[in-house]
Amino acid sequence: MKKSSIRAALLRGLVCLAALALVLPGAVFAADHGGHTDRAWGEVNGPGEYSNGTKFYLSNDVTVEGALKFSNSGTTFCLAGNKLLLRNGNSSGRNLQVGASLVIEDCVGSGCIEASDAEITVEKTGALTLHGVRITAPVTVYNTLNVEDGSTVQGNVTVEDGATVNVSGASTVNLTVKAGGTVNIAEGATVSGSITLNDGSLKANNATLSCKLSVNGTSTATLTGTTVTGNGNTVTVNGGTCTINGGKIEKISNNSGNGGGVCVNGGALIVSGVTQISSNTATTNGGGVYVASGGTCTITEGSEMTITGNTAENGGGLYVDGGALIVNGVTKISSNTATTNGGGVYAAAGSEWA
Secondary structure, eight states, X not given: OOHHHHHHHHHHHHHHHHHHXXXXXXXXXXXXXXXXXXXXXXXXXXXXEEOSOSEEEOSSOEEEESOEEEOSTTEEEEOTTXXXXXXXXXXXXXXXXXXXXXXXXXXXXXXXXXXXXXXXXXXXXXXXXXXXXXXXXXXXXXXXXXXXXXXXXXXXXXXXXXXXXXXXXEEEEEXXXXXXXXXXXXXXXXXXXXXXXXXOEEEEESOEEXXXXXXXXXXXXXXXXXXXXXXXXXXXXXXXXXXXXXXXXXXXXXXXXXXXXXXXXXXXXXXXXXXXXXXXXXXXXXXXXXXXXXXXXXXXXXXXEEEESOEEEEOSSEEEEBSEEEEOSXXXXXXXXXEEEOSSEEEOTTOEEO
């Protein structure tokens, strides 16, 4: 074989090996971050302020005692399949401080952020986006938090006055929304966990809530074309206003009391559009809807509410227990079951019906 042919063969071999090297090492990163091997990616290895770039990652499990902060807007922090453990090493207890726009993601999928007496704080100048990450640490939001597809936030998220949380995709999150706080559930989202409104507001548009929803104080919740479902996920209205504008409340089992689909202990439930409340169960009263004294359920003019296939001890479809039921639209109640009284509807003494 000629020397030129040998050199050509060797060159072809080196090209193949180089191409293979690009694919094999850190292949799980290849699609997103090229293995974090280029100089643009800085390593996070402890507490401190990271301001010398906009791309950071974990190369192994890291414990942080004290403050961890990313200063530059537009920063991406990738867990790369590793664990970040936050420990309270300062008096404020705020370990991960988000004071600018920050994206936390995990290009491997097995990483997480955990905490021991510590939390993540999204400051008034900050905006945190979670993309495909798991977090067990509590989070306090003073500005903006975006929980995107595949993210799980097991720690409680407190939404303060003026703050906004946006949830999209298939996500798990536990939210406590204070006065002035807002939660938006995007179209097509599937949300697990819990949402507690303490004078805050919620808007869900054509989404699925497989989570507990509690409306308290002066809160407002508006569910448009949304499905609420899952055992124990009764929509509970203790105060404020919950508006159901079309959609479904279905397949919910309340094994601890009144109201399978919706329990109105106080405040107002307003039903508009075409809404179906079906296949729900309560161990005591109101398999579909329960309205207690001090609570009001209004079916608005031009709307159509169907209550069907629900089960309870009393009032299989609807139980009005001293509260008020105002019917201005079409209401269809059929095929509900009560083991004691009122298969379709049961109205206790003192209830109002108009």
